Amino acid sequence: MKKAVILNLSPRKTGTSMMLANRCREFLSTRDYLVEILHLYPNLKDLSPLLTAINEAESIIMVGPSYIDTYPADTFYLLEELEKNRDILHGQDLYGIIQGGMPYVHTHESGLKMLELFAGENELSYKGGFVIGMGAMLNGQPLDKLLNGKKAASGFEQFLKNVAKQESSPPSLYYQAQLKIPGLAYWFMATLMNRKIDKDRREKGIGDQAKSPYDNLEIN
Structure with missing residues (x-):
């Protein structure tokens, strides 16, 4: 039986990223995989559970939201710690899943590019990923709730088939x-x-004419 670890890179234990992580686990579990989901944020002070699972896995799947064009900032911390512990990286397959609010996938694709670059420098085999636009609108609901739900669900299904076969x-x-x-x-x-953004800013007193809190900072 093959082993796969799914890393939830979102600060939330519920929501769209976890919906996708659970879908991955359900799919792979029916295809001779032993699958474990681990959460990054509760383990930031001690990454050893994640490092152990990565060392033992044949496939690593990183799932998370897109915050300003890529994964949340603490993902970079995880990658830095993995680089420091390169002995646990021994050719595992690496896949990425990233979902964000914008409808066009190219606005979130840089998260996958980051994983590809990391894999190339650290003894991992990057096998591709999947990008989902408007993920924030789902808030944990299934993919078929999107306006392009049928296409998104079908594409994601094919992606999971590739993961199961350890193909690109x-x-x-x-x-x-x-x-x-x-x-x-x-x-x-x-x-x-x-x-709407401008209205929210004005209601919070952050209009265009508001004084900048940095005006009185002294630069040494």
Whole structure:
């Protein structure tokens, strides 16, 4: 029986990232895998459970949200600690799953590029990943609740089949599954979002004319 470890890189133990992690575990468990899900944030002070699981696994799947174009900042801390403990990295397959609020997958893809670069420098075999747009709207609901739910669920299913076979998974899977939004509709959505952000800022006293808290800082 093969072993896989799924690392939840989200600060939340519920939500979209965990929904995807659980879907991975369910799928692989029916295909002769022993699968364990571990959470990064509760283990930040002691990463030894994660390091042990990574050492024992044949496949590593990192799942998390996209915060400003890539995984949460503490993911970098995890990767730095893995580099310090390179003896536990011995050619395991590495896959990434990243989901974010923007509909276009290229806005979140840099998270996967980061994993690919890390794998190339640290004795891991990067096998690809999957990007899901508008993940924040799901808030833990299944993929079929998205506007492009059928395509997203179908593409993700094929990605999981590739993981189970320890094969490379091409970017074309998530590009074909992304929601196609006409330019005019996208402009309208962006305008509404910006207006809401401006309204929230004004209500909190952070308008354009507000004094910057950094104005009186002394630079040594």
